[in-house]
Amino acid sequence: MNMLEIKQLDVWFGHGHNRVDAVKGAEFSVPEGESFGLVGESGSGKSTILRAITGLAPEWSGGITVNGERLGKQRRKSFYKTVQMVFQDPYASLHPRHSVDQVLGETLALHGFRDIDARVVKLLDDVGLGQKFRFRYPHQLSGGQRQRVAIARALAPEPKLLLLDEPTSALDVSVQAEILNLLVDLRKDRGLTYLMVSHDLSVVGHMCDRLAAMRHGEIVEIMDVAALRGMQAQHAYSQELLQASV
Template sequence: MLEVKALNVWFGAGRDRVDAVKGANFTVEEGESFGLVGESGSGKSTILRAISGLAPQWSGGINVNGMSLGRRRPNAFYKTVQMVFQDPYASLHPRHSVDQVLGETLYLHGFRDIDARVVRLLDDVGLGQKFRFRYPHQLSGGQRQRVAIARALAPEPKLLLLDEPTSALDVSVQAEVLNLLADLRADHGLTYLMVSHDLSVVSHVCDRLAVMKDGEIVEVMDVAALRQMRATHPYSQQLLQASI
């Protein structure tokens, strides 16, 4: 579903250039959930931004579902790939109701049976019709993130990019949203690429993960190795020890 080859991402130019991602290589199989972990500033979210088209300065190869990506993303890309951002309050328009958020997304992607699809999306994320005409300020953090997930599901994508989707939520709500993501992946046959600094979140949701340090991937391991504390790179071992 996703192949990243020798990916470099940078910001600025000349003396001001900052290399945020250096030579990243990994693949994500169809139906798999793959995690990117590491401390803040390690380049995890920058990889998601490069894949989604939000980081303009990059080199290397990004291939999604057989589609080789260049600087501009074709319309077909956004029907295949959607992103869920870290802060659901910032990613939702404060003056748009839930109905407008979902209805506009469906309209832009060419769907016509919008009413029925809005209802179905709200049911899919466990909200129901009673939330349809509410505004973001009338929702809790967990409910807002469910709306953001519903919006990402609207075009019927195959790959979801999840940028710390629970880190802005209360601990009591995090498990609910993670369980929802696991259910949606199973029900819709989705593939996930999830960024998180929380190894317990990755252990709960992902099958494999890549550990990042200073813009580089230092190790790729499966979740069984994570749970058994079997990291080979010294930095990965430090991360595991710090999470105990």
């Protein structure tokens, strides 16, 4: 079964002469349990696809189906129990005046969980932080620790699909591998499906089973990770991306 299906997706901003077509005719599917990457230069439309899925890009047409349910323009509350997103910048995605306990506890309460204390502790353990971080504030955490909290928040509703928008690009190189390995372990342990945006092909090669190369809002090629590692792209633009990453 496909966890995510995208068909003839167009996303645009503005109207008339001011209209900008950010995504044009995108099509791909992600089977349950797979990790799928979107790669390309800045402005190629990768993150816009994630925003369309979550409802943050209101102007779109085409088909978006998540876990068998065709999405309309509005997202129901149940959608956010299935789909969660981890943003690029852990500094901006956490409220500076909310402790880790508040961040996780409020998310759990919002989704109707009752055993909140036990769940907060387990979430912190699952992302490799532990209870000692429970009552700290974002300014007391490193970038990697903040991103672990952001990942714990995304896991709180027990989603099936995680959207990962450059989840390590704002972090120090020494921390990036730790977060990527955490995400690999979580996917295996929880049976998660990932849709991951990255400009770094080495990250995609480590994290993903398949990937789509995007240019100027269009998907120019879909390949499996074996083709990526073997430098066997078919499209000229994909070949350029691979050569630039060597």
